[in-house]
Amino acid sequence: MDNLKSPRDEVRTGPSSLLIRDAHIWTGKDIIRGSILIEDGRIQRIARRIPERADEEIPARRLVALPGLIDAHVHLRDLRLSYKEDFTSGTSAAAAGGFTTVLDMPNTLPPTDSAQRLQEKTRRASRKILVNVGFHTAAVKDRRAAKAMKAAGAFSMKLYLPKPIAPLEVEDDLAVVQALKAAREASLPVTVHAEDASQIETTGRIRGFKELVRSRLGNAETSAVSRMLRLQTQIGCRVHFCHLTLPSSVSAIDDLHSGRLSSEVTPHHTLLSEDSVVKLGWKAWMVPPLRPWQTSNSLFRAMATGTATIIATDHAPHTIREKRHSPLRSPPGIPGLETAMPVMLTMVNKRKLSLRRLVSLLSTNPAKVFGLSSKGRLVNGADGDVALIDMKKKGKIDPERFFSKAHYSPFQGWRTQGSVHTTIVNGSVVYREGEITGKPGSGKVLRNGMRY
Ligand code: DOR
Ligand code: ZN
Numbered sequence: 318m319d320n321l322k323s324p325r326d327e328v329r330t331g332p333s334s335l336l337i338r339d340a341h342i343w344t345g346k347d348i349i350r351g352s353i354l355i356e357d358g359r360i361q362r363i364a365r366r367i368p369e370r371a372d373e374e375i376p377a378r379r380l381v382a383l384p385g386l387i388d389a390h391v392h393l394r395d396l397r398l399s400y401k402e403d404f405t406s407g408t409s410a411a412a413a414g415g416f417t418t419v420l421d422m423p424n425t426l427p428p429t430d431s432a433q434r435l436q437e438k439t440r441r442a443s444r445k446i447l448v449n450v451g452f453h454t455a456a457v458k459d460r461r462a463a464k465a466m467k468a469a470g471a472f473s474m475k476l477y478l479p480k481p482i483a484p485l486e487v488e489d490d491l492a493v494v495q496a497l498k499a500a501r502e503a504s505l506p507v508t509v510h511a512e513d514a515s516q517i518e519t520t521g522r523i524r525g526f527k528e529l530v531r532s533r534l535g536n537a538e539t540s541a542v543s544r545m546l547r548l549q550t551q552i553g554c555r556v557h558f559c560h561l562t563l564p565s566s567v568s569a570i571d572d573l574h575s576g577r578l579s580s581e582v583t584p585h586h587t588l589l590s591e592d593s594v595v596k597l598g599w600k601a602w603m604v605p606p607l608r609p610w611q612t613s614n615s616l617f618r619a620m621a622t623g624t625a626t627i628i629a630t631d632h633a634p635h636t637i638r639e640k641r642h643s644p645l646r647s648p649p650g651i652p653g654l655e656t657a658m659p660v661m662l663t664m665v666n667k668r669k670l671s672l673r674r675l676v677s678l679l680s681t682n683p684a685k686v687f688g689l690s691s692k693g694r695l696v697n698g699a700d701g702d703v704a705l706i707d708m709k710k711k712g713k714i715d716p717e718r719f720f721s722k723a724h725y726s727p728f729q730g731w732r733t734q735g736s737v738h739t740t741i742v743n744g745s746v747v748y749r750e751g752e753i754t755g756k757p758g759s760g761k762v763l764r765n766g767m768r769y
């Protein structure tokens with residue numbers, strides 16, 4: 318064993334290899350016993366027995382190897398909002414949560430609304446990230462600008478219907494149609510935050526978080542979803558619906574069976590309800606807000622039976638100081654990268670969700686939707702992104718221990734079973750048993766090369 322080197326304390330100059338020994342490997346259909354050899358960042362071989370030695374070996378007899386998880390909806394902030402989260406803290410949280418790839422949202426300061434801003438973000442991120450990161454950009458009407466953002470690597474144009482990220486008359490169908498056409502011509506999908514501003518109550522007196530939540534009822538979502546489905550049919554671009562909260566929205570998209578539509582649900586909207594808002598106030602305040610428990614229950618079932626396309630966390634960190642303002646001034650959003658797997662694995666252990674479905678929702682399907690063709694599966698030649706899971710390990714959600722700068726969560730105190738043991742990004746261990754072992758720069762900035 319004396320020729321074993323730890324890649325952690327050396328400057329890598331040549332090829333490196335990592336061997337995950339004797340794991341339970343998720344093949345896409347079932348679990349087999351075997352080892353995974355990763356060389357130069359790619360899966361070289363998966364076999365029952367691999368006799369070779371590698372630069373680093375991980376004994377994994379009690380662990381389940383899953384393809385690295387992909388979170389298509391996170392807010393890593395950074396730039397002028399680094400006080401809330403930065404590329405290093407946000408991707409450390411991702412690593413601790415088993416996520417090897419995240420796609421970051423453009424509502425930053427300044428917003429990611431041009432190819433130049435995307436390039437600046439890319440340059441800054443590449444030195445600071447521990448997992449792979451791709452970027453969404455703001456929706457724009459200008460076709461040349463959309464094409465330039467695509468050429469700079471954008472994964473989608475984000476259409477935030479309640480309030481535009483970059484100047485765009487979001488309430489005007491003509492303006493939205495122009496943006497959808499620009500997306501189609503640039504071969505970019507559109508990611509939509511589907512809440513109709515005209516359906517959000519702004520007049521009544523709001524004293525508490527419960528009233529705030531009640532001011533944004535499900536009809537704001539229903540109305541925005543049906544409007545977007547109508548416009549999508551007209552234009553034919555690809556549309557991905559972010560964080561849907563109603564089972565009827567998810568099934569409206571599924572019913573159309575169009576390869577050009579996809580839906581996303583979050584752990585919080587499927588597992589928590591308005592009751593958490595009553596109990597926890599700002600800790601459970603996000604938009605769209607939590608719904609009555611009957612709704613979240615049936616949303617969970619829609620997800621567990623396969624109607625939703627993906628799970629994303631909508632990791633949206635703020636400082637506790639900001640969150641504690643009065644309801645109307647409290648920024649919506651909760652961190653989610655470090656709670657998603659423990660709470661969802663708990664559901665798998667309780668047999669409310671199959672592991673197969675969870676892997677589809679958190680890895681295989683997001684890879685398909687966003688054109689990450691070398692990710693989402695553990696097969697020869699795929700990227701060396703792996704999450705090693707301990708299905709038995711019990712824990713308790715403790716926001717104090719988050720790597721995210723946002724030390725709060727509506728899941729605080731939840732007792733969980735199932736946890737992320739080790740996270741491997743591009744063949745390097747970036748997280749192991751509570752510790753970050755990767756270095757800023759061990760992740761790659763991903764560029765979207767897909768035609769939609
Ligand atoms: O709760 C939310 N927070 N919803 C959003 O749409 C935006 C996000 C944020 O950026 O904080
Ligand atoms: Zn949103």
Ligand code: ZN
Pocket residue numbers: 390391392422631633
């Ligand atoms: Zn979001």
